[in-house]
Amino acid sequence: MTAFETALGLVLEPYTLAMMLLAGLFGLFVGAMPGLTATMATALLVPVTFFMPPVPAIAMLVTATAMAIFAGDLPGALVRIPGTPASAAYVEDAYRLTKKGQAELVLGCGLVFSVIGGIFGSIVLALSAPVLAEFALGFSSFEYFWLALFGLSCAVFVSTGRPVKGAVSVLLGLLLATVGIDPTAGHPRFTFGSVELMAGVSFIPAMIGMFAMAEVLRWVTSPRVIEDLAARQKLGNVFRGQWRLLRRYRWNVVRANVVGTLIGVLPGAGADIAAWVTYALSKRFSKEPEKFGTGHIEGVVDAGTANNSALAGAWVPALVFGIPGDSITAIVIGVLFIKGMNPGPTVMLHNPEFLYAIFIVFILANLLMLPLGWLAIKVFRQILSIPREFLMPLILVSCVVGSFAINNSIFGVGIMLALGLLGWIMEANGFPIAPAILGLVLGEMIETHFMTSMIKADGNLLAFFERPVSAFLGVVTLAVWGWILFARLRRLGRARALDVSPAP
Amino acid sequence: MRIHDGVFGVLLLLLAGFVLREATGFPPMPGQRFGPSLFPSLLAAGFALCGLLLLAGGLVSERGRPLASLEGWAEKGARVVDVALVVGGLVLLIALWQRLGFVIGATLYATALAGRFLGGRYLPALLVCAPACFAIDWAFRRLLLVPLPQGPLTGLYW
Numbered sequence: 309m310t311a312f313e314t315a316l317g318l319v320l321e322p323y324t325l326a327m328m329l330l331a332g333l334f335g336l337f338v339g340a341m342p343g344l345t346a347t348m349a350t351a352l353l354v355p356v357t358f359f360m361p362p363v364p365a366i367a368m369l370v371t372a373t374a375m376a377i378f379a380g381d382l383p384g385a386l387v388r389i390p391g392t393p394a395s396a397a398y399v400e401d402a403y404r405l406t407k408k409g410q411a412e413l414v415l416g417c418g419l420v421f422s423v424i425g426g427i428f429g430s431i432v433l434a435l436s437a438p439v440l441a442e443f444a445l446g447f448s449s450f451e452y453f454w455l456a457l458f459g460l461s462c463a464v465f466v467s468t469g470r471p472v473k474g475a476v477s478v479l480l481g482l483l484l485a486t487v488g489i490d491p492t493a494g495h496p497r498f499t500f501g502s503v504e505l506m507a508g509v510s511f512i513p514a515m516i517g518m519f520a521m522a523e524v525l526r527w528v529t530s531p532r533v534i535e536d537l538a539a540r541q542k543l544g545n546v547f548r549g550q551w552r553l554l555r556r557y558r559w560n561v562v563r564a565n566v567v568g569t570l571i572g573v574l575p576g577a578g579a580d581i582a583a584w585v586t587y588a589l590s591k592r593f594s595k596e597p598e599k600f601g602t603g604h605i606e607g608v609v610d611a612g613t614a615n616n617s618a619l620a621g622a623w624v625p626a627l628v629f630g631i632p633g634d635s636i637t638a639i640v641i642g643v644l645f646i647k648g649m650n651p652g653p654t655v656m657l658h659n660p661e662f663l664y665a666i667f668i669v670f671i672l673a674n675l676l677m678l679p680l681g682w683l684a685i686k687v688f689r690q691i692l693s694i695p696r697e698f699l700m701p702l703i704l705v706s707c708v709v710g711s712f713a714i715n716n717s718i719f720g721v722g723i724m725l726a727l728g729l730l731g732w733i734m735e736a737n738g739f740p741i742a743p744a745i746l747g748l749v750l751g752e753m754i755e756t757h758f759m760t761s762m763i764k765a766d767g768n769l770l771a772f773f774e775r776p777v778s779a780f781l782g783v784v785t786l787a788v789w790g791w792i793l794f795a796r797l798r799r800l801g802r803a804r805a806l807d808v809s810p811a812p
Numbered sequence: 813m814r815i816h817d818g819v820f821g822v823l824l825l826l827l828a829g830f831v832l833r834e835a836t837g838f839p840p841m842p843g844q845r846f847g848p849s850l851f852p853s854l855l856a857a858g859f860a861l862c863g864l865l866l867l868a869g870g871l872v873s874e875r876g877r878p879l880a881s882l883e884g885w886a887e888k889g890a891r892v893v894d895v896a897l898v899v900g901g902l903v904l905l906i907a908l909w910q911r912l913g914f915v916i917g918a919t920l921y922a923t924a925l926a927g928r929f930l931g932g933r934y935l936p937a938l939l940v941c942a943p944a945c946f947a948i949d950w951a952f953r954r955l956l957l958v959p960l961p962q963g964p965l966t967g968l969y970w
Contacts, residue, residue, distance in 0.1 A: 490848035697929035701922035713958040
């Protein structure tokens with residue numbers, strides 16, 4: 309039996325399919341609830357996946373996130389609150405289209421183009437991952453160090469707000485990763501005598517705290533008024549008119565797929581950034597740019613396609629190099645390690661059936677989106693009517709259980725609380741959260757490869773540039789930092805020029 | 813909660829100092845020029861640099877702003893109480909985790925929060941939260957074998 313056939317058998321097991329269905333419904337629910345994100349859906353699912361074999365566990369995570377990203381379009385279109393940040397780019401257009409009585413068209417568009425984007429990204433993942441993995445087999449500690457650093461640099465570069473705040477976020481993540489036994493000498497660091505801290509800051513409670521708990525706190529402090537346009541919408545056949553849209557915007561769809569997947573592949577940038585960039589590109593190259601933001605479907609087509617294609621794209625660096633493409637794959641990498649399926653180039657050698665299973669799951673999850681998404685559109689009014697006043701406390705309780713379950717220790721809940729507060733304060737002050745999580749995930753990898761390389765090179769930093777791929781990655785990484793610095797200096801220069809120019 | 817960038821700058825400088833002080837106490841690796849202190853020391857340098865940039869930037873661009881403000885949401889005192897309840901309740905839940913057990917502790921916590929968010933309607937909150945917490949307990953303890961504590965209810969249910 310070939311690896312592909314084994315993978316197909318694993319995915320098509322009734323247990324795996326049932327888990328995918330359940331995760332799909334869960335993802336739709338979380339995505340459709342304004343304020344709850346796809347990352348939160350993933351983080352909340354992790355404790356459930358501890359107790360499963362690897363394929364159903366990963367199938368659940370893939371399905372839930374794909375559904376959540378699509379479902380984020382529903383509250384965006386009907387109540388003007390993007391369900392997930394990935395839907396924020398086109399929320400204004402989607403909502404205005406709904407106001408014009410075109411809810412059916414815009415929701416159908418969200419569904420159909422999410423499926424198209426998801427399948428395109430999955431195909432790219434399936435084609436590129438094995439090739440890249442083979443290439444990466446020749447990598448040494450130097451290449452891995454640069455690659456991981458490049459990932460973190462991109463996370464700073466693409467994060468919203470000021471780069472210095474992105475850098476602080478990355479550094480905090482890296483610092484948290486140093487807590488516990490040092491990977492090279494085995495010396496305990498920053499443990500303050502605590503036995504629990506010797507094992508390090510557990511990744512899952514940190515993640516649940518920074519994403520899920522911080523979101524609940526944000527909800528607690530935000531206005532709770534929702535304009536209910538959903539009740540006034542008639543939703544018939546949401547697939548009507550989609551073929552016409554596809555024909556009209558076929559080149560937009562191609563561009564959105566390519567850009568979305570590439571942004572997904574870029575370490576640190578995920579579906580949210582893909583949606584914003586493609587929306588901007590769509591406007592830039594549109595024949596009717598003046599219509600954007602007034603209820604124009606073109607941007608919804610582009611960005612709705614891109615956010616789902618980015619989702620699969622983000623898995624490329626995660627699987628091939630063990631470097632997360634976005635915050636969701638950062639969680640997934642944690643799960644893969646827990647399952648003993650260490651992501652990296654050797655995954656294709658040691659577990660090819662597992663890699664094929666992921667590709668099949670991606671295609672299947674996106675196909676599953678059509679019936680489940682249709683169902684979600686039909687019952688969205690009921691989902692929205694669930695009072696958040698009940699939901700948020702129960703989410704907090706789920707966070708507590710999830711953080712406890714990782715080590716069966718209440719210490720995990722303490723970590724969740726501390727990092728939840730930190731994440732909430734950080735985000736309220738413009739510090740992005742995702743780089744901190746990437747730093748936490750990549751911290752040990754970076755330090756191990758850095759220390760190994762330093763010992764190999766006996767402290768000679770030039771050795772980091774001696775191997776061709778290593779030199780290339782090093783130069784690219786330094787160029788990212790150079791660009792960040794250059795952009796900052798240019799902005800400062802402009803601001804100064806405006807200050808000194810005489811008043812008219 | 814909006815905090816002045818300058819405050820963050822100072823906090824980062826203090827953090828850098830602390831990390832550096834701790835790192836210098838780590839023993840070197842036998843026979844090597846580098847040890848467990850190298851990476852944290854580099855991070856400390858990064859924190860110091862970012863701290864200086866935030867401090868300088870904050871002093872220039874946020875001149876005249878208060879060091880910390882509760883912006884908008886906290887003008888309604890009720891929201892401050894809500895946040896305190898979320899955080900304080902969780903601290904209590906952690907402290908009484910073994911004594912109360914999961915079902916009682918989580919039900920009390922969720923009911924208190926939901927009742928408060930519903931404007932003081934604690935009975936409907938209890939009617940929803942109690943069965944939900946039982947369901948979570950059942951799913952995690954029975955299906956997933958997570959040893960959630962039962963407290964005074966030990967042996968009374970699944």
